[in-house]
Amino acid sequence: MIPLTELGKGNLGVIVQIRGGHGFHRKMACLGLRVGKTVRNMTAIRGGPIVIEVEGTQIAIGRGMASKVLVEAI
Amino acid sequence: MKILLMGNPNVGKSVIFSRLTGTNVIASNYPGTTVEFTKGKMNFEGKRVDVIDVPGTYTLEATTKAEEVAVEMLAEGDIIIDVVDATHLERNLYLTLQLLERDRPVVVALNLWDESKHIGIEIDVKKLENLLGVPVIPTVAVTGEGIKELVSKLPAAAPGTLRHTEEERWCAVGDIVGQVQKVMHRHHTVLERLGDASVRPVTGVPLAVCVLLFTFLVIRIVGEGLIGYVFDPLFELYRPLMVMLGDWLGPGIARTILIGPGEEIEFMEAMGLLTTGLYVPFGAVLPYVFAFYLVLGFLEDSGYLPRLAVLVDNVFHRLGLQRLAIIPMLLGLGCNVPGALATRMLETKRQRFIAGTLMAIAVPCMAQLAVIAVLAGSHGAGALATVFVTLAVVWIVLGVLLDRVISGESPEIFMEIPPYRVPYWGALLKKLLMRIRCFITEAVPFVLLGVLLVNVLYALGVIGFIGEYTAPIVTGLLGLPQEAVGALVIGFLRKDVAVGMLLPLALSAKQAVIASVVLAMYFPCVATFAILVRELGIKDMMKSAAIMIASALLVGGVLNLVL
Secondary structure, three states: EEEEEEEEEEEEEEEEEEOOHHHHHHHHHHHOOOOOOOOEEOOOOOOEEEEEOOOOOOEOOOHHHOOOOEEEEE | OOOEEEEEOOOHHHHHHHHHHOOOOOOEEEOOOOEEEEEEEEEEEEEEEEEEEOOOOOOOOOHHHHHHHHHHHHHOOOOEEEEHHHHHHHHHHHHHHHHHHHOOOOEEEEHHHHHHHOOOOOOOOOOHOOOHOOEEEEEOOOOEEHHHHHHHHHHHOOOOOOOHHHHHHHHHHHHHHHHHHEEOOOOOOHHHHHHHHHHHHHHHHHHHHHHHHHHHHHHHHHHHHHHHHHHHHHHHHHHHHHHHHHHHHOOHHHHHOOOOOOOOOOOOOOOOOOOOHHHOOOOOOOOHHHHHHHHHHHHHHHHHHHHHHHHHHHHHHHHOOOHHHHHHHHHHHHHHHHHHHHHHHHOOOHHHHHHHHHHEEEEEEEEHHHHHHOOOOOHHHHHHHHHHHHHHHEEEHHHHHHHHHHOOOOOOOOEEEEOOOOOHHHHHHHHHHHHHHHHHHHHHHHHHHHHHHHHHHHHHHHHHHHHHHHHHHHHHHOOOOOHHHHHHHOOOOOHHHHHHHHHHOOOHHHHHHHHHHHHOOOOOOOHHHHHHHHHOOOOHHHHHHHHHHHHHHHHHHHHHHHH
């Protein structure tokens, strides 16, 4: 289990846990980030936001938030 | 009667809106917020009814200001058209189910229908209709396909009967999607490849540089073209009228205020309410605003802006500026007015304050560039380079400082990056017209007021008075000759005139550099100032102005010591 930020570029992972309150869960769910969903890391910009793909949608997510989304690499 | 268009962001809501409505559309701020929405009219069952393009929202459990507004507006709607992105059915249906739980008649427009087929998604519309219990109409807003049917189904809009808790709702969404949607093999389109290339730094940075150069170029070409071929000739036609009015009024306070003090009528410099007061907003600024909005609309609708935002977020995050903050900065280079207007795109007050202040101080407009070129340029490339390097350093240092000092935080980036799409010209045009109308009705009165105020202050001798009291600062701190005082004071609002007054003083290279930097930094033009007052509020603008003057004096003083 690793944070989304650690998922290497081009790799796939399944979301296993989202650390945060109810509001944070909701916010993530709006753009399709829910436990059980498969995500792909699209970029590896150092320090900046990362771009991921989930359900065919690309999403830009800040590092702080991305580190609270835990995935199992596949 | 009100028909509301609701849906996730980037699903083509505004295109459907522009298909449904006529030319009479207006953008307004939701009371008490900076959230903008658009409103138009359409014919429905023999009556003129309101159509409202509600800000895009992912959920009715509002997490942002725009979403709160969307929820509040929902209460006023008589029919809701829920615009759903057929290519992302699962995410979109969550909002649909929430809308169906609100006892409002709903029709679903399954938009981007063609795109969903392209990428191999098959949706059973009949089954979806049965499961939701409301009409579902596939639409391709860009071509107009399905719009007529959508309108004809409005009377059949029905309130939903489903009720869910949050967890059940996601399950229900999954269940519906499982029943109605089949995904075939998909292949990457050219636009998708371009999309990947524009966020990857290696390819994205050169692409961004090209796009921004192109943007800047278009703004200059269109703006200057409009000035040279449309607005200046129009004002030349207007000139005899002013000459006649001037003769009729004769010398005196009325002529000074309406037309200006001088014998000759120089539209840019006369400072009369009917000369400069009209020329600045219409002849000098409107052309650039038009060009700016033309390009901005295209960049917005094509899907490039979010990619640019991701790309620059890395650098800009350290300046406390996120997301679109680079756009105001870059568009200020040339004319600060579009830049000032663009600060409105920023999410928080803090972001707007930092972007507006930084731009006014360190991003020179054409007039300021001309000042720099004439004053410092006459002393060679070294002097020019010193001015620009100083401005760049000020920009970065001040950005970091403001970020540290001003409380509040800039929210982290979290947004969808929509696929690249070819913009629909009808929606582009409508947006452009709406924004121009907004500029004329909201910004122009402020500019007129600013010109009037300066004019009165000048006529009353207040500006000359300020000059006398600031003389020790100019000579002592900045090391400029006594005669420069008047020029700098005039330059508060008329930089071009200031150059004319400084040139005969035969400044040394050092003095020219200091004068250029100070003139560029210490205050924006009347128009920019007026718009920043509107965007930031008078109190914040005072703070911003204090920062401008203080930093100009500080930097000028430091240059005087080190050069």
